[in-house]
Amino acid sequence: MTSAGFNVTSSLTLVSFSSLSGHSSLFFFVFLLLYLFLLFSDSLVIYIICSQRALHRPMFAFVASSLLNSVTGSTLIYPKLMSDLLLSGSGLVQVSRTFCLCQGFFVNSLGGASFMLLSAMAFDRYLSICHPMHYAVLLTPAKVVLMLLLCWMLPAILVVFSMLLVSRLPLCSAQLDRVYCDIYSLVSLSCGGAEEQLSGLYILLITATNVFLPAAFIIFSYARILFICLRRSRSFSSKALQTCLPHLLVFFNFSISVCVDLLLRRLQSNRKSDSTIIPSILILITPTVLNPVVYGLKLKEVFTHVKRLLSCRRDS
Structure with a gap:
């Protein structure tokens, strides 16, 4: 500790595990089952999309990319x-500041990529329903690849700069009230004056770019789709809205998770409470587990191939 009272330690303590220490084995097996389920379900839907030529269309490319993004984030x-749950006998987990920054990078960049991919899906549905005559020209395979690269690279580039800013901040505390690291939580531990304010403003800009702007675009796109559907025949509207429903369910799933997370952070900043630990874990679990279920059951083309594949395995 310096004379100014800043903590310059190179390690951080994840104190939230103390709330789970009495039931660490139970939580380990719950997380293990959930992780195996999402690996199987995500991989199954991705395999079906990649193996079926009829599904080699932009909409399904975005779905497969979204699930791949989910698998990557979950694996990280x-x-x-789970290893922390097994090894945290005292309920305290020590991690290096470098590891925490790296984990925060992946959490925030892949989280931003999730909203960017959802906005790409909304754009795809908007072109398909509102401009069907120009769909093939406006959304060529090359443009789909460029959109996918943008969805992953833009959040990653923005988060890299925020990570560099946060890595220079002195810490007032080395205790992180989470079970995983993210950039926002690291800023909340700092006490760097003007540097902290600059980092906070930059992270606010990243949140607006990676979350709120894509969310606004998604809402606008589906509002336009709804407006078009109200002016068309009932059969056209029913078919169009059916293709949009899975994407809307996933969008609301992510949006509610982010809003609850922001609300819990606000509560934690005002009053430390262990009651926010379990909801914060549910925020981590809910999107990754429900999304493959939504895509597998609600996308008719995917669900048909899932049933066929599973029935063939049972017959064999």
């Missing part, structure tokens, strides 16, 4: 979370 969090 769940195994570490």
Whole structure:
């Protein structure tokens, strides 16, 4: 600790595990089952989309990319979370500041990519329903690849700069009240004056770019789709809205999770409480587990191939 009272330690303590220490084995097996389920379900839907030529269309490319994004994020969090549950006998988990920054980078960049991919899906549905005559020209395979690269690279680039800013901030505390690291939580531990304010403003800009702007675009796109459907025949509207329903369910799933997370952070900043630990874990679990279920059951083309594949395995 410096003379100014800043904590310059290179390690951080995840104190939230103290609330789970009495039931660590139970939580380990719950997370293990959830992780195996999402690996199987995500991989199954991705395999079906990649193996079926009829599904080689932009909409399904975005769905497969969204599930791949979910698998990647889950693999970077769940195994570490499970090992911490087994090894945290005292309920305290020590991690290096470098590891925390790296985990925060992946959590925030992949989280931003999720909203960007959902906005790409909304754009795809908007062109397909509102401009069907120009759909093939406006959304070529090359443009789909460019959109996918943008969805992953833009959040990653923005988060890299925020990570560099946060890595220079002195810490007033080395105790992180989470079960995983993210950039926002690291800023909340700092006491760097003007530097902290600059980092906070930049992270606010990233949140607006990665979450709120894509969310606004998604809402606008589906509002336009709804407006078009109200002016068309009932059969056209029913078919169009059926293709949009899975994407809307996933969008609301992510949006509610983010809003609850922001609300819990606000409560934590005002009053430390262990009651926010379990909801914060549910925020981590809910999107990753429900999304493959939504896509597998609600997308008719995917569900048909899922039933066919599973029935063939039972017959064999």
